[in-house]
Amino acid sequence: MLSDKNHSDKHDLMNQSIENRKAVWSVIAQIPYGKVATYGQIATLAEIPGHARFVGHLLANLPEDSSLPWHRVVNSGGRITNPNSLAQAARLEDENVSCRDNRVSLKMHHWKL
DNA sequence: TGCCTGACTTACA
DNA sequence: CTGTAAGCCAGGC
Numbered sequence: 536m537l538s539d540k541n542h543s544d545k546h547d548l549m550n551q552s553i554e555n556r557k558a559v560w561s562v563i564a565q566i567p568y569g570k571v572a573t574y575g576q577i578a579t580l581a582e583i584p585g586h587a588r589f590v591g592h593l594l595a596n597l598p599e600d601s602s603l604p605w606h607r608v609v610n611s612g613g614r615i616t617n618p619n620s621l622a623q624a625a626r627l628e629d630e631n632v633s634c635r636d637n638r639v640s641l642k643m644h645h646w647k648l
Numbered sequence: 649t650g651c652c653t654g655a656c657t658t659a660c661a
Numbered sequence: 662c663t664g665t666a667a668g669c670c671a672g673g674c
Contacts, residue, residue, distance in 0.1 A: 552671095574656050578669095587656040589670045595655055596671095610656060617655045 555583050559590055566607040569630045570646035571639055573611050591616075613641040 558581035566572050572580075574587035583589065594605050594617075606626035610616050615637040617623045624634045632644050641648070 575658095578656090583670095585657085585669060587669080588654075589656090591655040592671055593655095605655085608655075611658080615655080619655090623655090 555581065555586075555589070556593060558582060559593055560603060563594075563603050563605065563608060566604055566646050569632055569644065571607045571609050571613075571627070571632065571641070571644050572646045573609060573641075575611055576647070577608065587611075607646075609639055609641075613639045613645075615639070 559577060562577050562580045563572075574590045577590050578584060578586040581590075590608070594608060597603060597605055605617075606623045607630075615623050615634065620637045624637060627634045627639060632639055
């Protein structure tokens, strides 16, 4: 039926949205200790290329008790754009990832590439 | 419904 | 290196 198809489409879109979130979280969880990844690459690895901003949105709404290594995510230039850059920089330093002026060396610490 | 904003990115001046 | 512009997505008002 038509109404059923319509309902089914919405259902699929919602499920896809949920799957995308799970995919992003999964990728971030795989970033190894002492390494960092960019929002864009995370989106690509999560099979949703071009959705870097979506990744940032998820991290911004991440629960505080989350076990995800959110501090290992930086922008394409290796810069920390997290509003709470202090906490992120501190966490990275704890992993021996130098980040002066909220910037890390992707050349040295980028995961893959 | 439309417009603005934000933990983005790439391209170009 | 700084500023603009365009593209992308979700939320808030």
